Amino acid sequence: MIVQELIFYFFSLVMVLAAVAVVTVRNPIYAVLYLVLAFFSAAAIWMLLEAEFLAIILVVVYVGAVMVLFLFVVMMLDINLVPLKEGFIRYLPVAALVAIAMAVEMLMVVWSRGRFGVDMFPVPAPNSADYSNTRELGELLYTNYLLPFEVAGVVLLVAIIAAVALTLRTRPGIKTQNPSEQVRTRRDESVRLVKMKSEKPRGA
Amino acid sequence: MFEMIEAVFTWIQSQYLIWTLLKIVLIVLPLITVVAFYTFFERKVIGSMQIRVGPNRVGPLGLIQPFADVFKLLLKEIILPTNANRFLFVIAPVIALAPAFAAWAVVPFNDFLVLADVDAGLLYVLALTSLGVYGIIIAGWASNSKYAFLGAMRAAAQAVSYEIAMGFALVGVLILAGTMNLREIVLAQQGGILDWYWLPLFPMFVIYMISGLAETNRAPFDMAEGESEIVAGFHVEYSGAAFAVFFLAEYANMILISGLTAIMFAGGWLSPFEGMPVLGDTFLGEGSIIWFLAKTVVFMFMFLWYRATFPRYRYDQIMRLGWTVLIPITLVWTMLAALMTVLGIVVKGS
Known part of the structure; x- marks a missing residue:
């Protein structure tokens, strides 16, 4: 048990430090x-909670795909750090006000006796x-929660189509290749x- | 009395740790050796496909050649480019290598020889194979070189695109086997060569191998290196031992994909003669680790065969192939696989 703790x-610790560093x-x-x-540390903590499916899906989806694209975009952007720091x-x-408000809200939930706490x-x-x-x-997703699950799927599909529709521009007069x-x-x-x-060589 | 029980308990625990470490060493050491000889095998195979001899000078039949290569690389200087990000530059090869080795933890060599017999083994493998691309991207960016950066960008786009096709190909296996445990996936394919999943999932089998090529950045999908276009891609600035680690990661990944193909689509350690009238009753009909290794070697050979056969794909054609050909086929075949299970055409472990 002590090992687990x-x-x-x-x-x-790694997760909090990494989040601060972000x-x-x-x-x-x-x-x-x-x-x-x-993300990786969060996955490890979920693993400790015996939620191995969620833990690995977090790594597959967020670390393996979403963050690769993030990295891709951030590397492509030529970010100049000076204007970013200007209005600090x-x-x-x-910013401090927003941070304090968020912290107070969280503390109100966590500190109130009777809802959270080890004895609850x-x-x-x-x-x-x-x-x-x-x-x-x-089994839960495909029986009890089938309708919400399907609705979530449809919402995602709509989002994909919307993203394509918003970014797809067809300009006239561009040259394209048809690979097939x-x-x-x-x-x-x-x-x-x-x-x-056959011809005679010149001058022969 | 209490102290004695505690002593025995800690002893067993330490034993368990030692035992697990021993098993890890027993997997990793042969793996590194196989990587060394795989490079030799590659040069020999491609040599004979191009009617050349291949390396034959160092040792009998050139068998010591891989060690000569390794020592040459280790003794060379590691050059850090100016303005390279030192920390990321050095750590990138390690990031590329670690997942290639860690994924072997769940690979079952036979019915009981497996380091971690976990329930979500297939997901674990998917997660780790998707991490390997970080090494390439970070290497490309940290090198502070435009060729390396172009290679990294290509690798990122390619890995993200082909991971989807690869994942969907495995969804077919999942549907037929009804489990994500790799050992149980193999057990679900029992019954001889025609019961393995390459037959009911043939398009997915082919797509898995194609995406495997793309994931490992091997020819004809070696866009990340593309030596005729971007010099050597992401590892253009690497030399000596750091380059050797990249090399090791690439070959370890190839062996991993070969092993996984054997497990998912070719019955893992099961014998192809199982259930046949005459041969099936002899020792050939029994499943063993030898069958697993033999199948893996066959798929490893195919990696080399592809390299000697196909010219490199053009970048836009790689994207077209992945998104508009492979992914739709896997989507359709997923439905067919579900139908096969529902109608009882493919029965588990028959």
Whole structure:
């Protein structure tokens, strides 16, 4: 048990430090890499909660795909750091106000007796060895929560179509290639053999 | 009395740790050796495909050549480019290598030889293979070189595109096997060569191998290196041991993809003669680790075969192939796989 607690505190510490680093480091590439580290530590903590499906999906989707694209975009942008830092002092009071409001809200929820606290939540019984997190999740999603699940799928589909519709521009007069046509090209369409008489070399 | 029990308990725990570490060493050391000889094998195979001899000077039949290569690389100087990001530049090869090795934790060599028999094994493999691209992107960016950067950009786009096709190809396996545990996936394919999933999932089998090529950045999808266009892509600034680590990661990834193809689509450690009238009753009909290794070697050979056969794809054609050909086919075949399961055409472990 002590090992588990040590692992928990280790990953929590890494995650919090990484999250702080995301907003404090100067280099945007470092910020993205720290975000990757934060996601990874979160996945490890979920693993400790026996939620292995969610943990691995977090790595597959966020670390493996979303953050790669983030990194891609941040590397492509030529970010000049000076204008980003310009209004720091001017906006500081507003930012501090927002931060304090958020902190107070969170503390109000967490500190109120009776809703959170160790005594409110009994220690869950450890699952048996043949317990499959993935199977349980799948059974719930496809029986009790089928409609919300399907609706979420439709919303995602609409979002994809909207993203394509918003960014797709068709301009007239641009040259495009049709790869299937290129691949279908045959020899006799581009090569023509011409019969001609052999000629004498000049000056012979 | 209490102290004695505690002593025994800690002893067992330490034993368990030592035992697990031992198993890790038993997987990683042969893997590194196989990588070394895989490079030799590659040069020999491609040599004979191009009617050349290949390396034959160092040792008998040139067998010591891989070690000569390794020592040459280790003794060379590692050059840090000016204005390169030192920390990321050095750590990038390690990031590329780590997932390629870590994924072997869930690979079952036979019914009981597996380091971690986890339930979400297939997801774990998907997660780790998707991490390998970070090494390439970080290397490309940290090198502070335009060729390396172009290679990194190509690698990122290619990896994200082909991961989808790869994931969908595995969804077919999932539907037929009904489990994400790699050992149980193999057990679900019992019954001889015609019961393995390459047959009911043939298009997915082909797509998995194609995406495997793209994921490992091998020819004809080696856009990230593309030596005729961008010198050597992401590792153009790397030399010596740092380059050797990239090399190791690429080959370890190829072996991993070969092993996974054997598990998902070719029955893992199961014998192809299982259930046949005469051969199936002899020792050939029994499943063993030898069958698994043999299948893996066959797929490893195919990686080299592709390299010697196909010219490099053009960048836009890679994108077209991934998004408009492979992904729609996997989507359709996922539906067909579901139908096969519902109608009872493919039965688990028959």
